[in-house]
Amino acid sequence: MAEHVVVIGAVALGPKAACRFKRIRQDAKVTLIDRDDIFSYGGCGIPYYVSGDVSESSQLRTTAYHMVRDEPFFKDIKGVDVMSMTEATKIDRENKKVHIKDLRTGNESVLDYDQLVIGTGAKPRKLGLPGEDLEGVYYVGNMHDAETIKDGITKGTIGKAVVVGAGFIGLEMAEAFADMWGIETTVVEIAPQILPRMVSPVLAKMAQNHMEEQDVSFRLGQTVTRIEGDGKVQRVVTPEETIEADIVIISAGVVPNDKVARDCGLECSERGGIMVDETMRTSDPAIFSGGDCAIIKNLIDGSPLFLPMGSMANRQGRVIGSNLAGRKETFPGAAGSFCVKLFEKAAAGVGMSLAGARQAGFDALSVMLIMADRAHFYPTKDMMVLEMVVDRDSRRVLGVQGISGNGDALVGRVNAVAALMKYKPTVEDVSNLEVAYSPPYAAAMDILNAVANMADNALSDMNRGHGPDTFVEYWNNRESEEVCFLDVREEADAEPLLEKHPEHWHNIPQGEIPKRFEELPKDKPLVLICNTGARSFEAQVMLDALGFKDVRNTQGGMAVLKAYASDF
Structure with a gap:
C-alpha cells in the first residue's frame, strides 16, 4: 500500500509541504484537509484586497499563472487530495489515525496516516470585550x-x-x-x-x-x-x-491553533504553540509542524520564538515536504525580519529593537543614522533612517530597523543584514559588508556600512549622543536645565532658530569651531545638532580635542528631529 501523508491545515504551510513531498514521492498518497471552504490563499494580502489594490478576492488564491488553488487544481495539477470544510477533531498517535468531521454534513470518519503534518495556523486573539459580537x-x-x-x-x-x-x-x-x-x-x-x-x-x-x-x-x-x-x-x-x-x-495579535496537538500529547509551549526541532519535527518523530502554530528558535538569543508570517510558513513547508520524503533538511530558526507599508513610507527591520535586546539581557546600545538611500547627487534619492542595535561587549549586531520613502531600498538593506544574523555578525562584518553599487541604487559608502561605522564610533566612545527624543527633553527643559544648544550648520541654516530662540539657540559652523571655540562655555554640557548628525559628530571630535568634557551629539540631526517632532 502506498505511503499516506495527511496534512492538517491548507492555508500556507500545509499546501507547500504537501506539494513538495508529492513532487519527490509521486508514488505516495497525500491528503490535505482544512476546516474552511476557502484555502491556500495569501492572508497577508487581505488589507490590500480591502483597500482595492487587489481588485478581486480570488486573486489571493491564484497562482502566478492565474490558476485558482481549489480542489480540482490540487487534484489535477499537484496530485494532492483536498478535503475542505473538514475539521481534524482528534489525533490517535498510537494507531496513527486522524479523526475528522465533515462540517457540511456532520459526518465523522477516520484517516489513517504514515506521517502527519500539523499546519493549523493561528487564530485572532479575542479580547473578551462586551459588544465584540455586534455586527460590524x-x-x-x-x-x-x-x-x-x-x-x-x-x-x-x-x-x-x-x-x-x-x-x-x-x-x-x-x-x-x-x-x-x-x-x-x-x-x-x-x-x-x-x-x-x-x-x-x-x-x-x-x-x-x-x-x-x-x-x-x-x-x-x-x-x-x-x-x-x-x-x-x-x-x-x-x-x-x-x-x-x-x-x-x-x-x-494571534494565538497558535495548537489544541489538536496539545490534546494528543505533543510537546507544546506553556504560552501556546507546538514545539519543533530544526527538522520541523514535533516530539513525535512521525509528526511535523510549522507555520503559525509552531514555536521555532530565535537566532538572536536562542529563545523560543513565535513568528506568524506567511513567508516563514512557506519556507518551513518546503523543509517539511523534503523531510517527509526522507531528506534531512533543517530550518535553523529566524531573526524576525519584517516590513510594512504605511502610505508613502515603509518600516522594516530584523532582530531585536533596543528595548527588546535589553529585556533579553544584552548590554545593548543603539545608533541612528539618516542618509540618502542612493548617491546623494542622484535625482530619485530619498532619505532613509536606520537604527542599529549592538551588544557592547561582543560588538555583535542584534538588530537593524528603519523607515524610508523608498520601501524597496529599505527592505533590501534589512534583507542583507537578515542573511547574516544566523552567523552572529559583528559591527565590523556590517561595516565591511559588500553591497552592489551604482549611483541609481546606492551610495559609494552605503548606508548599511555607514550605520555600522557609526556604531563602531559609539562603542569606542567617539560618538556620544542621543536621539531626537532626548533632544526634545533637553529643549522642553531649557529654562531650568543648564545646557548649551549648539547648531554647527552654516549660519543661513541656523538663522530661523537663532531669530526665534536667541537666548537658547547658538550657532558656530563646524568649520569655524577651531577659531571660535572660546565663545562656548566649558562648565555646561554642549548639545550639538546639524542637518543629519554628521557635521555635529565632526564638531564633537574637535571639541573633545579642545578640552570640552561633556559634548553630546544629536543623532540624525534636524532631519530626524523634524520627522519626530514637527514643531522644529
Missing part, C-alpha cells in the same frame, strides 16, 4: 471576513472606522480605510507607541506622524473597555473617551 466588529481572521468588510465599504455604509491594535495588520487596515476609501479612521493601541516591540519609540513616532498626515488618528496608551451599538456597532469606549464607529477591526 471583525477580527479579519479569514477571507470571509475580508469579503464582508469590502462589501460594506463598496456599498457606502461605512464612514468611520476604529482599528484596535497598532501592529502590522492594524496599521495596514487603517491605511486601507483611509487611503483608498477616505474613511475617518482611528487606531487605538494599549502600548504607548505603534509597532510595539518591533521598533524604537523614535521610529514609531516618525511612522505615526506620517500616518497622521494622511488623516489617521491615534489613541495610544488607551484600552478599549467595551463596544456599543444597537445590534450593529456604533461606538468604541475607552476610559478616556467614546469614539464613533461604523466598523471595528480588532487586531490584537
Whole structure:
C-alpha cells in the first residue's frame, strides 16, 4: 500500500509541504484537509484586497499563472487530495489515525496516516470585550471576513472606522480605510507607541506622524473597555473617551491553533504553540509542524520564538515536504525580519529593537543614522533612517530597523543584514559588508556600512549622543536645565532658530569651531545638532580635542528631529 501523508491545515504551510513531498514521492498518497471552504490563499494580502489594490478576492488564491488553488487544481495539477470544510477533531498517535468531521454534513470518519503534518495556523486573539459580537466588529481572521468588510465599504455604509491594535495588520487596515476609501479612521493601541516591540519609540513616532498626515488618528496608551451599538456597532469606549464607529477591526495579535496537538500529547509551549526541532519535527518523530502554530528558535538569543508570517510558513513547508520524503533538511530558526507599508513610507527591520535586546539581557546600545538611500547627487534619492542595535561587549549586531520613502531600498538593506544574523555578525562584518553599487541604487559608502561605522564610533566612545527624543527633553527643559544648544550648520541654516530662540539657540559652523571655540562655555554640557548628525559628530571630535568634557551629539540631526517632532 502506498505511503499516506495527511496534512492538517491548507492555508500556507500545509499546501507547500504537501506539494513538495508529492513532487519527490509521486508514488505516495497525500491528503490535505482544512476546516474552511476557502484555502491556500495569501492572508497577508487581505488589507490590500480591502483597500482595492487587489481588485478581486480570488486573486489571493491564484497562482502566478492565474490558476485558482481549489480542489480540482490540487487534484489535477499537484496530485494532492483536498478535503475542505473538514475539521481534524482528534489525533490517535498510537494507531496513527486522524479523526475528522465533515462540517457540511456532520459526518465523522477516520484517516489513517504514515506521517502527519500539523499546519493549523493561528487564530485572532479575542479580547473578551462586551459588544465584540455586534455586527460590524471583525477580527479579519479569514477571507470571509475580508469579503464582508469590502462589501460594506463598496456599498457606502461605512464612514468611520476604529482599528484596535497598532501592529502590522492594524496599521495596514487603517491605511486601507483611509487611503483608498477616505474613511475617518482611528487606531487605538494599549502600548504607548505603534509597532510595539518591533521598533524604537523614535521610529514609531516618525511612522505615526506620517500616518497622521494622511488623516489617521491615534489613541495610544488607551484600552478599549467595551463596544456599543444597537445590534450593529456604533461606538468604541475607552476610559478616556467614546469614539464613533461604523466598523471595528480588532487586531490584537494571534494565538497558535495548537489544541489538536496539545490534546494528543505533543510537546507544546506553556504560552501556546507546538514545539519543533530544526527538522520541523514535533516530539513525535512521525509528526511535523510549522507555520503559525509552531514555536521555532530565535537566532538572536536562542529563545523560543513565535513568528506568524506567511513567508516563514512557506519556507518551513518546503523543509517539511523534503523531510517527509526522507531528506534531512533543517530550518535553523529566524531573526524576525519584517516590513510594512504605511502610505508613502515603509518600516522594516530584523532582530531585536533596543528595548527588546535589553529585556533579553544584552548590554545593548543603539545608533541612528539618516542618509540618502542612493548617491546623494542622484535625482530619485530619498532619505532613509536606520537604527542599529549592538551588544557592547561582543560588538555583535542584534538588530537593524528603519523607515524610508523608498520601501524597496529599505527592505533590501534589512534583507542583507537578515542573511547574516544566523552567523552572529559583528559591527565590523556590517561595516565591511559588500553591497552592489551604482549611483541609481546606492551610495559609494552605503548606508548599511555607514550605520555600522557609526556604531563602531559609539562603542569606542567617539560618538556620544542621543536621539531626537532626548533632544526634545533637553529643549522642553531649557529654562531650568543648564545646557548649551549648539547648531554647527552654516549660519543661513541656523538663522530661523537663532531669530526665534536667541537666548537658547547658538550657532558656530563646524568649520569655524577651531577659531571660535572660546565663545562656548566649558562648565555646561554642549548639545550639538546639524542637518543629519554628521557635521555635529565632526564638531564633537574637535571639541573633545579642545578640552570640552561633556559634548553630546544629536543623532540624525534636524532631519530626524523634524520627522519626530514637527514643531522644529
